[in-house]
Amino acid sequence: MIKVLKPGVQLTIQDFGRIGYRHLGVSKAGSLDPCAQLIANRLLGNNDNDAVLEVTVGLCELEFNCDTVIAIQGADLQAKLDDQSIYPGWTYAIKNKQVLSFAIGRAGLRAYIAVKGGVQCPLIMGSRSTDLNACFGGLDGKALNSGDCIPIKPFNGPFIKTGALAPPQRKIIRLHPSPYAKLLGKTLLHSFTSGKFKASPNSNRMGVRLVNNADNLMHTHSLPSVAVNPGSIQLPPNGEPIVLLNDAQTTGGYPLLGTVISADLHQFAQFRAADNIEFEYVTLEQARTAQHKQNAHLYQLSLALNNSNNKK
Amino acid sequence: MSSAPTIYALSNNSLLIDAAHLDANNVLTIQKKIWALAAHCKNTAEFTDLVAGMNSLTLYLKSSAGLTKWLEALPLLWDELKSSAFTGKHHLIETLYEGEDLAYVASFHNLSIDEVISIHSQAQYHVLFLGFQPGFAYLHGLDTRLHTPRRAEPRIKVPKGAVAIGAAQTGIYPSDTPGGWHIIGHTNTTLFNSTRSQPCLMQPGDTLEFVALKNQGAGA
Numbered sequence: 360m361i362k363v364l365k366p367g368v369q370l371t372i373q374d375f376g377r378i379g380y381r382h383l384g385v386s387k388a389g390s391l392d393p394c395a396q397l398i399a400n401r402l403l404g405n406n407d408n409d410a411v412l413e414v415t416v417g418l419c420e421l422e423f424n425c426d427t428v429i430a431i432q433g434a435d436l437q438a439k440l441d442d443q444s445i446y447p448g449w450t451y452a453i454k455n456k457q458v459l460s461f462a463i464g465r466a467g468l469r470a471y472i473a474v475k476g477g478v479q480c481p482l483i484m485g486s487r488s489t490d491l492n493a494c495f496g497g498l499d500g501k502a503l504n505s506g507d508c509i510p511i512k513p514f515n516g517p518f519i520k521t522g523a524l525a526p527p528q529r530k531i532i533r534l535h536p537s538p539y540a541k542l543l544g545k546t547l548l549h550s551f552t553s554g555k556f557k558a559s560p561n562s563n564r565m566g567v568r569l570v571n572n573a574d575n576l577m578h579t580h581s582l583p584s585v586a587v588n589p590g591s592i593q594l595p596p597n598g599e600p601i602v603l604l605n606d607a608q609t610t611g612g613y614p615l616l617g618t619v620i621s622a623d624l625h626q627f628a629q630f631r632a633a634d635n636i637e638f639e640y641v642t643l644e645q646a647r648t649a650q651h652k653q654n655a656h657l658y659q660l661s662l663a664l665n666n667s668n669n670k671k
Numbered sequence: 672m673s674s675a676p677t678i679y680a681l682s683n684n685s686l687l688i689d690a691a692h693l694d695a696n697n698v699l700t701i702q703k704k705i706w707a708l709a710a711h712c713k714n715t716a717e718f719t720d721l722v723a724g725m726n727s728l729t730l731y732l733k734s735s736a737g738l739t740k741w742l743e744a745l746p747l748l749w750d751e752l753k754s755s756a757f758t759g760k761h762h763l764i765e766t767l768y769e770g771e772d773l774a775y776v777a778s779f780h781n782l783s784i785d786e787v788i789s790i791h792s793q794a795q796y797h798v799l800f801l802g803f804q805p806g807f808a809y810l811h812g813l814d815t816r817l818h819t820p821r822r823a824e825p826r827i828k829v830p831k832g833a834v835a836i837g838a839a840q841t842g843i844y845p846s847d848t849p850g851g852w853h854i855i856g857h858t859n860t861t862l863f864n865s866t867r868s869q870p871c872l873m874q875p876g877d878t879l880e881f882v883a884l885k886n887q888g889a890g891a
Contacts (some may be wrong), residue, residue, distance in 0.1 A: 381720040381731075382709075383863075383871045384801040384845075483865050493805045493846065495865040538679040538687055583691040583725030584802060584809065590682070610724050610802030610809075618682045646683050647735065 360424040361412075361474070361509040367419030367461065369564075371489040372478050372497035372509070374410045380484055381609045387589055388488035388496060389605050391564060391628035392469055395433035397657065398523050399473035401664060402430040402450050409477025410487035412509070414470040417461040421472075423453045425513035428475040432525060434467025434629055449522045467629040475518070479510040491564065492606055519667050526656050528626055533641045533649060534592070534617040542580060543594070543614055550575040551600070551616055552638050558630040559599070564606040567627050569636060570599055580614050587611040590619040602627055622649035678745050683735040688745050691726040699811050701726045702799050703754035706876045708745075711752060717741075723800035723875050725809065759798065759877035764843065764858050766792070766834050766881045772853035776819050776836060788883050790814045791841065791855065798877045806845035806863030806871045810879070813841045825851035832858045834881065856881070 363370065373396070376389020390396040390413055397407045412421075417436035430450045431438055438445045439460050445451050447470065453459070461470065480487050480498055489497030498507055540548060550573070559568035576598035586609060587593065593601045593613040600616055604627055617640065619627070630636060641649075676690035688708070690701050705728050709721045712730055720731040732738060768788045777787045796812040803809075818839045829835065829850035834843050837852035844850060845862040858881075862872050873879065 378719050380870070381722045382801060382875070384803060384805045384807050385870070386805075484870060490805075490865075493863070493865070535680070535682045538677075538681060538689070583727070584800075585687065585689065585691075585724035585727050586722035586729030586802075588685070588722075588729075588731070608803055609722055610800065618685070621682065621684075643680060643683055643738070650683065650735075 362422045363503045363507045364420035366503045369415035370503040371413050373413045373488045375408050376488045377486045387605045388490045392625045394625045395471040399430040399432040412472040417463040420460040422458050426515040427453050428518045430473045433470040434464045436464045436470045437462035469628045474511045475514040476512040531637045532623050533620045537617045539614040556636045560632040566601040566603045584610045584612045590624045592616040620646040622653045684732040686730045689727040707752045762879040764881045766856040766858045767884045768856040770854035770856045773855045792881045792883045796879050798873045800875045808873045821851040
């Protein structure tokens, strides 16, 4: 069990989220940085989809009430195990009563903690992810609070002390073209791809709101509601685009500027209010190549981990 | 007027078939074809999710390998599929018509409260699709005499079970949420329960009607 001493800004239990229920209005939920979840789990020999803890901003303190092994991935939020600094991308043995704490990051927003065997909360609709809007999943459908107890299995067997790099970040986010390109017009779309945006502080797990202090994306279109999903970029009439993330609703009536390609979407887990974001449209082929490259990175990680296991 | 829906590749593994521009007077007929298409695609087991919108369907593929095939197949399927192939369940939603905005809606339309209740509860509504919140149904069939612009100031909290009117639509709030629709009544019917094997009471293609309850509690 892990006892929450301080939850920080937002501490939730997540896995890859709910698949197959979007026609019921149920959001995907799940880790905003699924690459970080996957790498952390692989470092421990867990299943890729085992539930992890998503730490937002930092300022969080957790006390372990049993032995286990953990791996941290995602943003470097200056983690400490008791008084020792520990680092993303590595595995660490934890002893009963040790305290894991996070300060705040120099870059990045969310860190992921995987524990050996995964977080053991109940599966609801095929997932352990916390749905903060519909209030189910995780522990009672809520972000964790001080005093909450997170169920895990004790573990004190042997493990490989090893590390892994996260896939590289990109400055320019790649997009699939908008289905409403004709409606919105070339001028507006050009303004969008030539603009430099910042993530608004008003962003959350539903979406990252973008601001650029220009009014060249304002419009008056309202459309019949259409399905939206993590990666869809909505353009409300005020001209401030919203990149929808995992907790977004399943349908919406704002025109879409396009869809973030799957290989780049995880980066939105880590953008902070001051960060610059730019966009470019790419072809289906370029998006496919980008995804293959990311898969290859993760495959190499698995090969390397298998090799170290065999040498043992 | 074009008779073909528009088809887009939204990403390497998602497609949108959009028929919203075809005929605004036949929203229900077009939606019936959307349901038939969704049912057909579901049977292929090639999709993780099939999400209907207003006269549109977004298809999320399990593997990006099928993208080109489906881009080609969807227009043919649209022409072949009959829209009448699907009948859903019928739900009776027991409603206590004592909503906070009932008197406002009545006076806005120069109707009596009883007339509003009778118009609202005599119609048969079709569930076009679900979205917004788990279990929230977009309904077709609100009588034009009750179309009411949304509240100028949305409520911070509309309670679970509120039966409300927003512009040309009526609906039931599955859980407490902010909202700008006019509340005309309340129901105890649960629309969403994550622990059930069928978490949502209603499915696209179902029909429903509101049944007016008499207030039982003398002092309520």
